[in-house]
Amino acid sequence: MSQGYTILPRFYDRWQNTYGEDFSNIVYPRLQATISRYRIPVSAAVDIGCGTGTLACMLAEQGWDMYGIDASQGMIAEAIAKVQAAGLSVQFSRQDMTEVHLPVSAGLVTAFFDVLNHLVERNDLLETIGRVYNLLRPGGLFVFDTSNERCYRILWSKTDIIRHEDFLLTLENSYDANTQCGESHVTVFHRVGDLYQRDEETVRQRFYSRRDVGSALRKQGFRVLEHRDFGFLNDPEMGKLKTWWVAQKPGTSN
Numbered sequence: 001m002s003q004g005y006t007i008l009p010r011f012y013d014r015w016q017n018t019y020g021e022d023f024s025n026i027v028y029p030r031l032q033a034t035i036s037r038y039r040i041p042v043s044a045a046v047d048i049g050c051g052t053g054t055l056a057c058m059l060a061e062q063g064w065d066m067y068g069i070d071a072s073q074g075m076i077a078e079a080i081a082k083v084q085a086a087g088l089s090v091q092f093s094r095q096d097m098t099e100v101h102l103p104v105s106a107g108l109v110t111a112f113f114d115v116l117n118h119l120v121e122r123n124d125l126l127e128t129i130g131r132v133y134n135l136l137r138p139g140g141l142f143v144f145d146t147s148n149e150r151c152y153r154i155l156w157s158k159t160d161i162i163r164h165e166d167f168l169l170t171l172e173n174s175y176d177a178n179t180q181c182g183e184s185h186v187t188v189f190h191r192v193g194d195l196y197q198r199d200e201e202t203v204r205q206r207f208y209s210r211r212d213v214g215s216a217l218r219k220q221g222f223r224v225l226e227h228r229d230f231g232f233l234n235d236p237e238m239g240k241l242k243t244w245w246v247a248q249k250p251g252t253s254n
Helices: 012-017 023-037 054-061 073-086 122-135 149-155 210-219
Strands: 044-048 065-070 090-094 106-111 136-147 159-164 167-176 181-192 195-206 223-230 242-248
Touching (some): 012 073, 012 159, 054 065, 149 167, 210 223
Parallel strands (some): 044 065, 106 136
Antiparallel strands (some): 167 181, 223 242
16 A cells, blocks of 8 residues: 655645645635536535545535545544544545545545546556446546646646745656656755754656546546646646546436
8 A cells, every 4th residue: 555645744734825825725616616517415525635634624514424535644644633623524544545445425526636646557547436436326426636748847847945934845846758757856854843854755646648537437437527627826827737527427316
């Protein structure tokens, strides 16, 4: 089983806030509009790659019976602390998304902030989509995003430095267009007592084309309802770096 993020969970929310808005706050209105457009009733929902649980909290506040899974024990710990502080009920578990299983028939499964791009083996993409299909009740939606190639060519081709009052975080990014794989070497300098500590980890991702993702969805039985690019940074020159996907399990729920 993948360990997921080991260093980033401690800094993740504060890192995201340096961009002005957490990604969950960006996708949430779009997700709500999607749920309304396809008339998906509030029921059980699963957030795959739930991270620190921000989106799970938002959906739980709207009455969804929430489950969150993530490969990172650190992310799960942060998520549990967050929902406890908010007085919400969300069931979190550490699982690899290629093996996800839950005692639930969900009306909605989500996977945001390029969760599926973390699957660097193509067979794992197909396996994960199959697992999601099994989690959903007939008529249920799988709503997720992927990073498009423009994202990798722009954001994964440079070094970013994030300065926070509590830490300094660097992302040394690279993208190989031939293998369609990207790598980000993460280094965090943070204070521990009177000293500064350096921690490192490496994040790997793969770019999947619309054809790749659409083919995997259809092969596992999904009907693809939407796939459209969108922007998420407050910089018009960056353009649309993500693709929004909506897929439905055929049939009607009872």
